Amino acid sequence: DAGVTQSPTHLIKTRGQQVTLRCSPKSGHDTVSWYQQALGQGPQFIFQYYEEEERQRGNFPDRFSGHQFPNYSSELNVNALLLGDSALYLCASSNWDLIGNEKLFFGSGTQLSVL
């Protein structure tokens, strides 16, 4: 059973460009969350997708947008890249155990460098 897979693993862009990151959730998971992790910090919640809609969003500008497809895979798009967008972008998919606790499973991330 494949876990959460993300592509690409590394990416280099220049300021002002646009980037698309991809995530395939763990089998059987229908919810995908995206996190940004700057160097030396903990991950910060960007948004979550469920049933192809953005269900919740963190404190990120509109330059950050996403999409979820019918097969539950997801994309994160960032427009007008800034140097400060350089970070590890983590995708997580979720399921719930029998007593309603949500468990997130993370991918290995996409390392984005903006020059």
Place this chain on the structure above:
Amino acid sequence: AQKITQTQPGMFVQEKEAVTLDCTYDTSDPSYGLFWYKQPSSGEMIFLIYQGSYDQQNATEGRYSLNFQKARKSANLVISASQLGDSAMYFCAMRETTTDSWGKLQFGAGTQVVVTP
């Protein structure tokens, strides 16, 4: 305001020794969950242990145990019998469930653990 505080930026621990990683949290939500994740250099966040705010007993998962002190808003992770493979960054995280925060974990800054032979 910082919701999760991890005061130890880095720790060295000898193989086979136990280590305690500190975590304090801040919430007014009566229902919340506390998590610990391990992040090796590969980048993947690996789930270790979970404690619900209404759980009466401290959570345990193999060599990992969570010392939950609700009144002090503390959720320290104890790793027993450290192994070289335990060297990684460790993050404490919280989800406030009554604010409809599915999937939204709030992470601390992390503690870097280095296990030495």
